Amino acid sequence: NTYRIAAIAGDGIGKEVMPEGLRALRTAADRYGFGVEVTEFDYASADYYLEHGQMLPDGWFEELRGFDAIFFGAVGWPDVVPDHVSLWGSLLQFRRHFDQYVNLRPVRLLPGITSPLAGRKPGDVDFYVVRENTEGEYSSVGGRMFEGTDRETVIQDTVMTRTGVDRILKYAFELARKREKKHLTSATKSNGISITMPYWDERVEAMAAGYEDVRTDKFHIDILCANFVLHPDWFDVVVASNLFGDILSDLGPACTGTIGVAPSGNINPDRTFPSLFEPVHGSAPDIAGKGIANPVGQIWSASMMLEHLGEPEAAAAILSAIESVLAAGGDTLTRDLGGTGTTASLGEAIASTIRG
Amino acid sequence: NTYRIAAIAGDGIGKEVMPEGLRALRTAADRYGFGVEVTEFDYASADYYLEHGQMLPDGWFEELRGFDAIFFGAVGWPDVVPDHVSLWGSLLQFRRHFDQYVNLRPVRLLPGITSPLAGRKPGDVDFYVVRENTEGEYSSVGGRMFEGTDRETVIQDTVMTRTGVDRILKYAFELARKREKKHLTSATKSNGISITMPYWDERVEAMAAGYEDVRTDKFHIDILCANFVLHPDWFDVVVASNLFGDILSDLGPACTGTIGVAPSGNINPDRTFPSLFEPVHGSAPDIAGKGIANPVGQIWSASMMLEHLGEPEAAAAILSAIESVLAAGGDTLTRDLGGTGTTASLGEAIASTIRG
Ligand SMILES: CC(C)[C@H](C(=O)O)[C@@H](O)C(=O)O
Ligand SMILES: CC(C)[C@H](C(=O)O)[C@@H](O)C(=O)O
Numbered sequence A, B: 001n002t003y004r005i006a007a008i009a010g011d012g013i014g015k016e017v018m019p020e021g022l023r024a025l026r027t028a029a030d031r032y033g034f035g036v037e038v039t040e041f042d043y044a045s046a047d048y049y050l051e052h053g054q055m056l057p058d059g060w061f062e063e064l065r066g067f068d069a070i071f072f073g074a075v076g077w078p079d080v081v082p083d084h085v086s087l088w089g090s091l092l093q094f095r096r097h098f099d100q101y102v103n104l105r106p107v108r109l110l111p112g113i114t115s116p117l118a119g120r121k122p123g124d125v126d127f128y129v130v131r132e133n134t135e136g137e138y139s140s141v142g143g144r145m146f147e148g149t150d151r152e153t154v155i156q157d158t159v160m161t162r163t164g165v166d167r168i169l170k171y172a173f174e175l176a177r178k179r180e181k182k183h184l185t186s187a188t189k190s191n192g193i194s195i196t197m198p199y200w201d202e203r204v205e206a207m208a209a210g211y212e213d214v215r216t217d218k219f220h221i222d223i224l225c226a227n228f229v230l231h232p233d234w235f236d237v238v239v240a241s242n243l244f245g246d247i248l249s250d251l252g253p254a255c256t257g258t259i260g261v262a263p264s265g266n267i268n269p270d271r272t273f274p275s276l277f278e279p280v281h282g283s284a285p286d287i288a289g290k291g292i293a294n295p296v297g298q299i300w301s302a303s304m305m306l307e308h309l310g311e312p313e314a315a316a317a318i319l320s321a322i323e324s325v326l327a328a329g330g331d332t333l334t335r336d337l338g339g340t341g342t343t344a345s346l347g348e349a350i351a352s353t354i355r356g
Helices: A014-032 A046-052 A060-065 A083-088 A091-097 A162-178 A196-208 A221-230 A242-255 A296-309 A312-328 A343-355 B014-032 B046-052 B060-065 B083-088 B091-097 B162-178 B196-208 B221-230 B242-255 B296-309 B312-328 B343-355
Strands: A002-010 A035-041 A069-074 A102-108 A126-132 A142-145 A153-161 A183-188 A215-220 A237-240 A263-267 A275-279 B002-010 B035-041 B069-074 B102-108 B126-132 B142-145 B153-161 B183-188 B215-220 B237-240 B263-267 B275-279
Touching (some): A002 A014, A014 A312, A083 A091, A126 A162, A153 A196, A183 A242, B014 B035, B014 B069, B060 B091, B069 B091, B083 B091, B162 B183, B162 B196, B183 B196, B296 B343
Parallel strands (some): A002 A069, A069 A275, A183 A215, B002 B069, B183 B215
Antiparallel strands (some): A142 A153
């Protein structure tokens, strides 16, 4: 069995953590007896944009659609391309055109990582954020009127469809049903956002009727963010719209110590197109080029990718290698984790643990 | 000098904390030699809605506009009225029709309150969230199409105007300029919300040009929420759109221990209409009616109101009474603060400290 992987490193520390992600991936493949055939692409980057005036080649869709998965680093280099241009010109196109409607992000306190929350230890925080990934607040519908005058008015639509809302809710309820706690929390703001969010609530209620074994509750996004800090142990599966999911899946990892280690899957559950796996962190211009970026988010993303591809043993081996290297601590760790190591030293330590 | 105050307790614990807010207010008035003439209103509550089928009487605008300020408790009782009906039928009307375009919310770690963040102490966290309070994501423009079918589509507009954005930015820059650190942080999401948020960034940049003494930076809302947890000491004045400000001003107080003590001012800086002062917490149906709600958010709101009315000494006296009662600790405190007291015992302890 050989999986065809498209590797897109992108910008900044994306280029530095990608080799470590690939190292873990290949090591796991060797150990568990399957193949990976990796093709690297240099687009979805500021360098590519500088040369071509666009983030992606015209034929990207046809070129990438045949791969089994896309392994992605990070995109964004605001000194060269405004963020909304680079993101809408690449990552957000992949999510939309490959219909990766689930953005799945585990929030888990790992051994060896100090939580900024007082007194929390591994096991206390262990949940998933299930984020809608194709519609909602991330629309490209809207515009500007009376430009440059005192009457200037800018409008942008949030768009929710029954198809879009129901399929993400279904995914989240199915996930909750499979877990021990069987608990789903919906992120809403129906008291203030008075048209789309009451609709979201309605659909949650309708879907919940089919999942009586799942305990369902909801919080407005403001108090939900507060509760991530005050009561992270309350959560099991949290389902949210595109924007709210974006916020919660940075805040959650922050509560578990660092967003540097958090992974994510942009998943097309129907498998009509490839899914995309990437760390939650961005391109981090402030530390790029120094070889000190933490590669764990990228490596953990490789684990999620293998899970999705149907290699659960290899996926588990990568995650457990991450956990044991972090728990052991010491100099190989990167500075953000209290070590003195580099991207490569931490990546190599994890790979050699996978090797066994 | 006598101030005319409209007191609206609202629902749930709003009714329980309001008397303690008024007690502090009257005590400060006696001590500092000014008058307060309080008129209580029973509308903006579920009880009123049950009787009248609407949250406010038709003449509310004329009735309230002549007051010097509105002192507000909390509204919302979802078992009786859906939240979007009760809120859009009351509080959000006040904010909009009285043009209270600034929602000002201090985030401060008080003595005697344990932060959920490891190792943070009073002084480490002390900033303001300045929230736009009349437009943005809280619009009532939009609707539903293909209702009840698979094509069902729901759309809601975010609306930003140059007038609306510039005036909140100006207020925030002026506030930053008056503070020691002179540091303003803008909350954005221009990488994902690609029409309104790049506009917000543009206006921030334009306004910043007139405030060269203010150090200005910006974060996307996802990483900004993460940084509230990881680096709350980074912030001084944080300016945000309506929704982002809502989120940040619950998250900030959570990082300082509890949203139970946080106050807010819905301010009309032009003084064309009364401003409104209210705790950040809601009506809390789960603990309502037990006499155990923490009244500090309401009492601190009285302090903000007196500051706004031009009684800075009395305002400071209330805040310092809160601080010394919390620092002293003990049984008078409510349960959420580790005491065994009631809403009234904590309110009385603060009032007697104001009395001196
Ligand atoms: C109750 C709700 C509509 C309100 C808001 O979102 O503005 C509240 O959360 C607040 O922050 O005052
Ligand atoms: C870079 C940005 C557009 C993106 C998003 O908001 O989706 C990122 O924050 C993420 O969470 O993947």
